Amino acid sequence: MPELPEVETIRSQLAPRLTGRALVSVEILDPRLTRPIDLFEVAEELEGDTIAAVERRGKYLVLRMESGLALLVHLRMTGSFGFEPTSHERAVLGLDDGTRLAYRDVRRFGTWLVLENTEVEPYLAGKNGPEPLGPRFTTDWLVARLSGRRAPVKAVLLDQRVAAGVGNIYADEALWRARVNPLMPAESLDPDEVRRLRRAVRAALRTGIERQGSTLSDYRTPEGSRGGMQEEFKVYGRDGLPCRHCGTTIAKTRVGGRGTWYCPRCQPHGAG
DNA sequence: AAGATCGCCTGCAGGC
DNA sequence: TGCCTGCAGGCGATCT
Numbered sequence: 001m002p003e004l005p006e007v008e009t010i011r012s013q014l015a016p017r018l019t020g021r022a023l024v025s026v027e028i029l030d031p032r033l034t035r036p037i038d039l040f041e042v043a044e045e046l047e048g049d050t051i052a053a054v055e056r057r058g059k060y061l062v063l064r065m066e067s068g069l070a071l072l073v074h075l076r077m078t079g080s081f082g083f084e085p086t087s088h089e090r091a092v093l094g095l096d097d098g099t100r101l102a103y104r105d106v107r108r109f110g111t112w113l114v115l116e117n118t119e120v121e122p123y124l125a126g127k128n129g130p131e132p133l134g135p136r137f138t139t140d141w142l143v144a145r146l147s148g149r150r151a152p153v154k155a156v157l158l159d160q161r162v163a164a165g166v167g168n169i170y171a172d173e174a175l176w177r178a179r180v181n182p183l184m185p186a187e188s189l190d191p192d193e194v195r196r197l198r199r200a201v202r203a204a205l206r207t208g209i210e211r212q213g214s215t216l217s218d219y220r221t222p223e224g225s226r227g228g229m230q231e232e233f234k235v236y237g238r239d240g241l242p243c244r245h246c247g248t249t250i251a252k253t254r255v256g257g258r259g260t261w262y263c264p265r266c267q268p269h270g271a272g
Numbered sequence: 273a274a275g276a277t278c279g280c281c282t283g284c285a286g287g288c
Numbered sequence: 289t290g291c292c293t294g295c296a297g298g299c300g301a302t303c304t
Contacts, residue, residue, distance in 0.1 A: 107281045
């Protein structure tokens, strides 16, 4: 599932191919993509406009148009972009250099939203907290966000207003790196654990970006290649396998309805 | 009011 | 072989 590293990889591969290109055709094939806005209305708004920049905010991909409009794409679970025709295409962009860019989304959770320039920042700021790789994601910030929260620390970490772009995979990977049990009440972490967690989130995301994301089944980069991060997984999806640090069998549980993997020895419940 | 649960979607794995 | 069930999970809506 596309999280920050996957979306950043997509952004970095799309940017050189899209920047400065005009959209000569915009075909939206699934009304769910732009719901509740009519798909023809969205297509008409974009058609003829030129892409000024391709940016990312949290898990959002942001196509800034020269007109001042912006297209906000959220890939949710299975959204992806590609230059080769494929199955499950939900939208197709035609560029003025002849490029055909398809948006693929098997499970149809992804969304496309067109906003005016002035609406973009307030919208994104309402959904997203600081970029975890940016200067605002400090230990003090994380301490403040975890305090008073009795929910499992993993549930809080998945809140996009706490750390924009962290999803299920990188949350588990970060908690393992920080040696923090995902079920610990967020408010129970001591300052050193929070400091480790901040570092671990950043390290896990950086590794994910370096490896161009993780490919489990659907995710591909726009150039069509698989990510390599799945080879780096320390805990995600590894129940029954030995912990890469201590050899203890990785356990699986559920937190907030999501599959959650951890090492019972490296990430004990109760003490850090 | 924070926290838990549900619904949206589709493909695939596993059981019989 | 083919049907059925469960599972994957981001996020908004809904309930407690």
